[in-house]
Amino acid sequence: MTRLVMHVDLDAFYAAIEQRDHPQWRGLPVVVGAEPGKRGVVATCSYEARRYGVHSAMPISEAARRLPPGTIYVRPRMEDYARASRRVMAALEGVSPVVEQVSIDEAYLDVSGLERLVGPPEVIGQQAKAAIGEAVGLTASVGVGPNRLIAKLASDSHKPDGLTVVTPDGVQGFLDPMPLTVLRGVGVKTAPRLQRLGLTTVGDVRRLSLEALRRQLGARAGTQVHLQARGIADDRVYPASERKSISKETTFPEDVTDPVLLRDTLRWAAQEVGFLARHEGRKGALVTLKIRLRPFETHTRSRTLSTRTASDSEIFRTAWSLFEAEPWAGKAVRLIGVGLSGWEDACDGQTDLFASEAPSPDHHDERLDETLDAIRRKFGKGYLQRGLSRRS
DNA sequence: TCTGGGGTCCTAGGACCC
DNA sequence: TCTGGGGTCCTAGGACCC
Numbered sequence: 001m002t003r004l005v006m007h008v009d010l011d012a013f014y015a016a017i018e019q020r021d022h023p024q025w026r027g028l029p030v031v032v033g034a035e036p037g038k039r040g041v042v043a044t045c046s047y048e049a050r051r052y053g054v055h056s057a058m059p060i061s062e063a064a065r066r067l068p069p070g071t072i073y074v075r076p077r078m079e080d081y082a083r084a085s086r087r088v089m090a091a092l093e094g095v096s097p098v099v100e101q102v103s104i105d106e107a108y109l110d111v112s113g114l115e116r117l118v119g120p121p122e123v124i125g126q127q128a129k130a131a132i133g134e135a136v137g138l139t140a141s142v143g144v145g146p147n148r149l150i151a152k153l154a155s156d157s158h159k160p161d162g163l164t165v166v167t168p169d170g171v172q173g174f175l176d177p178m179p180l181t182v183l184r185g186v187g188v189k190t191a192p193r194l195q196r197l198g199l200t201t202v203g204d205v206r207r208l209s210l211e212a213l214r215r216q217l218g219a220r221a222g223t224q225v226h227l228q229a230r231g232i233a234d235d236r237v238y239p240a241s242e243r244k245s246i247s248k249e250t251t252f253p254e255d256v257t258d259p260v261l262l263r264d265t266l267r268w269a270a271q272e273v274g275f276l277a278r279h280e281g282r283k284g285a286l287v288t289l290k291i292r293l294r295p296f297e298t299h300t301r302s303r304t305l306s307t308r309t310a311s312d313s314e315i316f317r318t319a320w321s322l323f324e325a326e327p328w329a330g331k332a333v334r335l336i337g338v339g340l341s342g343w344e345d346a347c348d349g350q351t352d353l354f355a356s357e358a359p360s361p362d363h364h365d366e367r368l369d370e371t372l373d374a375i376r377r378k379f380g381k382g383y384l385q386r387g388l389s390r391r392s
Numbered sequence: 393t394c395t396g397g398g399g400t401c402c403t404a405g406g407a408c409c410c
Numbered sequence: 411t412c413t414g415g416g417g418t419c420c421t422a423g424g425a426c427c428c
Contacts (some may be wrong), residue, residue: 033396034396039394039395039396040395041394041395041396041397042396043396055394056403056428057396057428058393058395059393059394059395061393061394061395062393062394062395065393102428103398103399103427103428104428106426106428184426184427185425185426186426187425187426187427188426189424189425190425191424191425218402218403220402220403221425233401243399244399244401245398245400246398247397247398248397248398249396249398250396250397251395251397286421295394296394296395298422298423298424298425299422300422301421301422302420302421302422303420303421304419304420335396335397337397339398339399343425362409366424375395
């Protein structure tokens, strides 16, 4: 049976919420992200800002150079965005029961078989857009195709507020003229390897032999690219997938050498990770320290514990000992953070894992406050408030 | 230009075991 | 004394995605 997959992508999600909630900002360039003049990037920006060449992940300093006076710069309000996201996903459940949320502003739906009930794919897509409009007053771009890749590229092809349906017969004609960078897994490193061979489009890639692709990209990636160039990709939708890791990290406003500050920040990160792990009823065996040194040199160090943990202090102690085992003392640190993973059951009989202690907010909050105080004494009140995430 | 934060998946080498 | 092949786990790094 041939499947029908729909991809839904909210338009300039964070910026659209800001413009929805601040009518006076409509029609203006709006940038959600870091504060101009400080370290950081654009999370997302309104279409008015995109006209100046600004886009997600651009350094905020560069964006500020390009954008005119009168541009609105705002810090993300993640709680509000998350609330809107939940409403959108609930609305989509009304279109098809098989919804896979892939990020705060994107989802795949399995709409196979809905044609007999609802009508052609265009009508199903319109239904999704209308449901989102009703739920949160935002627009989305929708793509429908025979698999995830085609549905995603279809939604990307007309933005904002687009609706694009690609039939199985239309797949190759749709794909061939596209730049090869649209293929999943072909990014800033892989694309030049193909471009050096004189390839530019997906059609060019399709004409290269499987053997040549595997030589260039390795067996696995080469095969995947070969299949994608023919429009062959996963056509399943996975409604719920369990997360595999929890992490917290922060980039300092200025590089840090003070070990006390590094320690306090790592303690804060460990408390955040531990709290979230307990909240989700998880314990992990693998603690990973992440550090980024000046100029932009990233390292990870990890340790597998003999028993799984969700304890703030154990996560912290492990991460700090990983730090101390390295000759990093005195070096300028740009970023520090910690992750926890390794709770998947390896058939080792640890069945009591999820009966672990509940989150302990009181204890947690008190210690967290102490740590945050230490950090904010250095960097000011606004620091370490909320995350920032890149959104289309 | 000067590069956030949260993730996933893959590769590759070495340890260790049979 | 010099030596196989395979499997699994651990660790570090990197590419990529949103």
